[in-house]
Amino acid sequence: MSPVFAHGQLRLYLLALLAEGPRHGYEIMRDLEQRFNGLYTPSAGTVYPRLAKLEEDGLVRRSDDGRKATYTLTDAGRAEIDSRQGDLGDLEQDLDRSVAQLADEVRSRVKGEAADLRAELKAAAQEARRTATPISGWGDWSGSGKADDADFERAINTLRQRARKVYRAKQATDDLKADVLQVIRDAQRLIDELGRR
Numbered sequence: 001m002s003p004v005f006a007h008g009q010l011r012l013y014l015l016a017l018l019a020e021g022p023r024h025g026y027e028i029m030r031d032l033e034q035r036f037n038g039l040y041t042p043s044a045g046t047v048y049p050r051l052a053k054l055e056e057d058g059l060v061r062r063s064d065d066g067r068k069a070t071y072t073l074t075d076a077g078r079a080e081i082d083s084r085q086g087d088l089g090d091l092e093q094d095l096d097r098s099v100a101q102l103a104d105e106v107r108s109r110v111k112g113e114a115a116d117l118r119a120e121l122k123a124a125a126q127e128a129r130r131t132a133t134p135i136s137g138w139g140d141w142s143g144s145g146k147a148d149d150a151d152f153e154r155a156i157n158t159l160r161q162r163a164r165k166v167y168r169a170k171q172a173t174d175d176l177k178a179d180v181l182q183v184i185r186d187a188q189r190l191i192d193e194l195g196r197r
Contacts, residue, residue: 010046010050011050011053011054012084012087012088013032014028014047014050014051014054014060015054015059015060015073015077015080015081016081016088017031018060018071018072018073018077019073019077019078019081022070022071022072022073023070023071024068024069024070024071025044025047025048025051025068025069025071026068028047028051028071029041029042029043029044029047032047051071054071054077055071057076058074058076058077059073059074059076059077059080060072060073060074060077061073061074113165113166113169117162117163117166117180117183118179118183120159120162121159121183121184121186121187124155124159124187125186125187125190125191128190128191128194159187163180163183163184166180167180167181
């Protein structure tokens with residue numbers, strides 16, 4: 001995945017967030033996640049060390065209330081924000097580009113997973129056609145070339161797990177979900193055709 005922030009940008013963005021008002025570290029992480037439309041969630045290991053550095057530099061003041069620490073911009077922090085308004089405009093444009101790039105990467109990855117799922121279903125359907133023994137009715141197995149029940153159960157369970165993984169992925173779009181459902185419906189149709197032979 002591409003880097004979200006260029007060097008020094010997260011520091012400036014944290015100052016800009018705190019210029020809007022005091023925040024807990026968790027709130028800062030949620031604000032960042034929202035800014036990136038859920039495509040990027042910063043870890044505590046990314047945010048807290050930078051907040052500690054801002055505090056060390058005298059730009060942020062930390063106050064502990066119970067188990068939560070609240071971070072507030074100091075006068076020095078406010079002065080830095082005021083002096084870097086042009087940089088903030090550039091930062092917002094860079095973040096918009098980062099969001100678009102992350103979205104493209106997610107779409108590409110999810111599209112690839114959907115294509116893999118389609119290929120697996122198609123291969124499974126072809127194998128089923130190749131090895132199927134004609135039957136008289138959908139619920140009446142009368143063939144002598146009985147498939148291995150354990151293989152069948154494994155294949156069904158693997159398909160279910162993979163389809164759910166793609167469908168329920170955090171980045172799954174409505175189009176991808178529709179594609180997954182269509183693949184499953186296509187597989188159902190092929191299985192029904194086998195049952196009618």
